[in-house]
Amino acid sequence: MTFPQDGDESPASGQLTADDANLQAGIRDIANLVADSRPLPELLAEVATFAVGAIPGADGVGLALLRADRVDDMVEESAVSAGFVVELDRLQYGGLHEGPGVTAALTRRTVLSGSLGGEKLWPRFGPRAGRLGVHSALALPLMVGDDVVGAITAYAFGKDVFDRHAAELGELFARPAAVAVHNARILAAALALTDRLQEVLLTRPVIDQAIGLIRGRTGRSAEDALAQLRAISQADQRKLADVARDLVEEAVRSARARTAPRSGV
Template sequence: MNAAELTLAQELAEVSRLVEDDDVASALQRFLERITRTVPGCDRAAVAVRERRVEFVAAHGPRAGEVTGLPSQDGPIAEALQFREPRYLADTRTDARWPGLGRRLAEAGCRSCLVLPLPRQRTPAAALVLYARQPQCFGDTAQDVALLLALHAGVVFDNAQLFHDSRRLIDQLNAALRTRQLIGQAQGLLMRQLNCDQERGFALLKGASQNTNTKLRDVASALVAAHDNGELPAMITKFGVDDAAP
């Protein structure tokens, strides 16, 4: 294995570790930094997605914001996302397919542009966009390197999104469980304080929430905290619960 091959292998290994203890946005940013270091001639890179419209979710490199601010709804990026096919502008000044966009890219210092769709099992569709200062920059070697990184990254980011979506779902379930336990605790306090059954206790709790335009969990939290501080009767009065008690 020569030095170039070894460097590429090391970069592929690093891409697979980008998402460890990291969020997807940060992983994308670090991935683009590696892209600009590894792909010959590349000095700016971005990731674009398409749901209802084309949007850039990450960018790296000099004047990257200026480039990603250009219209992208009709052009190589939109086509790559729609058809899942690469698009290459070898020279933005002379490419006749998108002359308006090509001219604006050239004015922003980009003479070459390569768009590679990221292979993903999840939505939305995503593409890697590479820019270079020189025309004819992304030849066969550069395209092969970029394609290897894009293929690897598509799987990595699918797994990252799945991991973070799962973790977010677990956090939501834990929060829901804590809220349920809190409401049950407040319900029990009302049952004991107002000498009512379980159904009536929950009805009083719900009524206090509606009458004061306060979230149910916040009413429950206030009642539990008041009980801990020896102020439960006053809090019951504040929420008007005792007025509705049997």
């Protein structure tokens, strides 16, 4: 793994101006995403795309939203800007559990490599990336306060593509990106909770009806009747509400059959 030194050659002023403009455009785009309240997967994909423009030299970017309490399954949601990034991020997060994004998230610092094929820090990931024709990586932790919420990994096909200038621009981009990702995650969680609560409100009456039917037939308590419903739900691998609805509908059909007038013989 290589890190740019203070004596590294600075980019030309014209390139600096263009890079700064691309960074500003990326940050503006992120602000617009937040204002639009995009769904989480869509927002992550957009941020990954914007990162390609904001980080000089990037041929593709992977963005991973990470779970703080999981090592073996650390990715909660992910997005890529290009197809070749899919395999690289799958390797580092899902298969090998090593790579620039993993290291950036664990160390909470920017990580650079200009020759992945010979990178000693990632003895399994590096050679595989090199065989895929990807030789440079710049990884940035996405941090909100002291919490790491994710990581951005920029990849390039050439060697030694990313320098200190690229790292600095990437870090400037990562700050608003982290806030956008964090807010989108909170919004997605709130919407999911709202959906679950709405489902409870819609399904609770039919569950109560099914409990009443079981109690009437068996004389069991409400707790025992609910336990019976749950046992059926688990055995059939069906939702509790669906089991209750079938029970109620069957009781209604039976009642109608009993009360229906019969034709004479």
